[in-house]
Amino acid sequence: MRYALHRNPGxxxxxxxxxxxMNTADLDHQIVVATQAGLPLDPQPYHRxxxxxxxxxxxxxxxxxxxxxxxRIRRIAAVPNHYKLGYVANGMSVWNVPDERIDELxxxxxxxxxxSHCYRRPRYLPEWPYNLFAMVHGTNRNEVMEKxxxxxxxxxxxxxxxxxxxxxxxxxxTGMRFKSST
Amino acid sequence: xxxxxxxxxxxxxxxxxxxxxxxxxxxREAAASLNITESELLExxxxxxxxxxxxxxxxxxxxxxMGGAFSLCAMKVPATEFDSVAEKINALPQVAHNYQRDHAxxxxxxxxxxxxxxxxxxxxxxxQQTGYRVYDMPKEKEYFVGLYLKV
Numbered sequence: 115m116r117y118a119l120h121r122n123p124g125x126x127x128x129x130x131x132x133x134x135x136m137n138t139a140d141l142d143h144q145i146v147v148a149t150q151a152g153l154p155l156d157p158q159p160y161h162r163x164x165x166x167x168x169x170x171x172x173x174x175x176x177x178x179x180x181x182x183x184x185x186r187i188r189r190i191a192a193v194p195n196h197y198k199l200g201y202v203a204n205g206m207s208v209w210n211v212p213d214e215r216i217d218e219l220x221x222x223x224x225x226x227x228x229x230s231h232c233y234r235r236p237r238y239l240p241e242w243p244y245n246l247f248a249m250v251h252g253t254n255r256n257e258v259m260e261k262x263x264x265x266x267x268x269x270x271x272x273x274x275x276x277x278x279x280x281x282x283x284x285x286x287x288t289g290m291r292f293k294s295s296t
Numbered sequence: 297x298x299x300x301x302x303x304x305x306x307x308x309x310x311x312x313x314x315x316x317x318x319x320x321x322x323x324r325e326a327a328a329s330l331n332i333t334e335s336e337l338l339e340x341x342x343x344x345x346x347x348x349x350x351x352x353x354x355x356x357x358x359x360x361x362m363g364g365a366f367s368l369c370a371m372k373v374p375a376t377e378f379d380s381v382a383e384k385i386n387a388l389p390q391v392a393h394n395y396q397r398d399h400a401x402x403x404x405x406x407x408x409x410x411x412x413x414x415x416x417x418x419x420x421x422x423x424q425q426t427g428y429r430v431y432d433m434p435k436e437k438e439y440f441v442g443l444y445l446k447v
Contacts, residue, residue, distance in 0.1 A: 175318050188358050
């Protein structure tokens with residue numbers, strides 16, 4: 115089956131009736147929509163996606179490798195439910211560290227096995243002096259606090275103040291969903 | 297209710313958290329490295345998906361890399377108005393999740409919009425509707441995302 119690589123803005127309406135003319139962006143989007151609930155649990159999952167989208171399996175594999183390479187896909191993986199595995203507590207630890215050392219320190223915190231997200235974010239002085247955020251997981255609050263103390267020791271004099279914010283209520287959780295139409 | 301995981305399931309989780317192959321027979325390839333058969337691996341993943349041990353099996357997307365503008369936003373809302381402010385914020389489709397946290401900055405929500413303009417407009421709208429400032433804290437740099445739990 116031929117596959118047109120050029121971008122054709124008028125093609126959207128034809129996607130369903132004429133899939134062989136799908137461009138790369140459309141195909142990538144359809145792959146996202148087709149796999150956002152997960153990979154088919156089939157010996158040949160990429161073939162099943164290919165059949166669904168009307169293209170060759172080799173093309174699906176090529177596009178997914180490309181998305182992995184450019185970071186649109188972080189990884190293809192099994193994601194365990196950390197609550198079910200006993201990691202029921204998590205605290206958002208926020209740190210005031212010197213700007214000139216934040217990259218080095220951010221990498222160190224991110225590498226800790228109990229830190230799931232680690233970002234640099236803007237400060238709002240004077241009320242919010244924290245520029246480094248690290249989500250810390252544990253089986254209970256005490257364990258989270260113990261891990262935060264370990265982070266403080268690791269940061270040493272680069273720790274110019276920190277706090278831990280525990281969530282007390284989930285007010286909304288819809289997650290991100292990619293729409294099936296572009 | 298939850299039975300402890302057997303060694304094979306622990307092995308599957310510990311190994312496949314880090315990645316899964318892209319090839320014609322990826323389950324066969326992954327199963328070989330786990331010393332089980334392709335059909336056993338498929339069956340075990342299916343069971344763990346159904347009983348909720350795995351929340352997901354497949355590609356993990358980076359929404360930012362797909363285009364769009366995202367931010368973590370914080371607000372300081374007095375306790376007496378907390379519920380009504382939460383209601384107004386949660387009603388907006390651009391709000392992906394919203395958590396109450398034990399701090400003076402007590403409302404933390406994630407905005408997911410298609411453009412930076414839409415993000416700014418949404419923040420302005422929230423400030424106008426609630427009368428409280430929104431502290432926009434977009435990520436300036438990502439050091440790590442993921443949680444690898446050894447089980």
